[in-house]
Amino acid sequence: MTDQPSGLAGIAAAAKQAPGRGLPPVHLWHPEHCGDIDILIRADGTWMHEGSPIGRKELVRLFSTVLRLDPDGYHLVTPVEKMKIRVEDLPFRAVTMEQGEEGLTFTTDVGDEVLADAEHPIVVETDPVTGEPAPRIRVRADLEARIARTVFYDLVEMAEVVDGRLTVSSAGQRFPLGPVGAGVE
Known part of the structure; x- marks a missing residue:
């Protein structure tokens, strides 16, 4: 078992592990798929969570660093979780x-x-x-x-x-x- 938080808190914690402006090594992480999370990146670039815009640019930046495109779609990935999100056009x-x-x-x-x-x-x-x-x-x-x-x-x-x-x-x-x-x- 790990002490890594789950859900949005886990995503934020994993993204913060990147030193400086570097990106987390999401290509090296292969966790089990944990399901879908109600995040949508609209065609205009707005990140939505549960139907409301994510207003904090820092949080959107953080989430963008753990975004990965897999054969079955876009996912936010941490060392212990993989959650599918929706993207209307490009992320x-x-x-x-x-x-x-x-x-x-x-x-x-x-x-x-x-x-x-x-x-x-x-x-x-x-x-x-x-x-x-x-x-x-x-x-x-x-x-x-x-x-x-x-x-x-x-x-x-x-x-x-x-x-x-x-x-x-x-x-x-x-x-x-x-x-x-x-x-x-």
């Missing part, structure tokens, strides 16, 4: 972008910073319902962030046309945003 939003010497660095709504590179690609698919571009970037492991519309517009403004496609470059990689004339110009 994070890339809300800002800066162009630096190394390339394009995105910051998410939970404070992660990620350089677009081979391991963290920018991918743009077309939403089958709306026909709108649906850009995203890999943040860590299999977790991705939806690139905010205003940030995507900034990408389109800096894009170059390569082989009939709008393309941006970062960290030695090229990322296509979409064909010229396809609603992304």
Whole structure:
């Protein structure tokens, strides 16, 4: 038996184990599935618990550090518990972008910073319902962030046309945003 607290308290305790700004090693934790927890990450990035927004940004950040995508969905994971949550779109939003010497660095709504590179690609698919571009970037492991519309517009403004496609470059990689004339110009 362990002295590790369970439920939300256990999640918070596990997340706090990360030294500094590092992330807990959730990929190394393989606890039994304990069931579902009534947490929803809405498409707009709002984290909800039992139908109410989680208002404390620090708590959302804490929970985001123990989030993992498994084949059966998104889970909050501790060394002793694994609880499934719901995610409407992607778990994070890339809300800002800066162009630096190394390339394009995105910051998410939970404070992660990620350089677009081979391991963290920018991918743009077309939403089958709306026909709108649906850009995203890999943040860590299999977790991705939806690139905010205003940030995507900034990408389109800096894009170059390569082989009939709008393309941006970062960290030695090229990322296509979409064909010229396809609603992304």
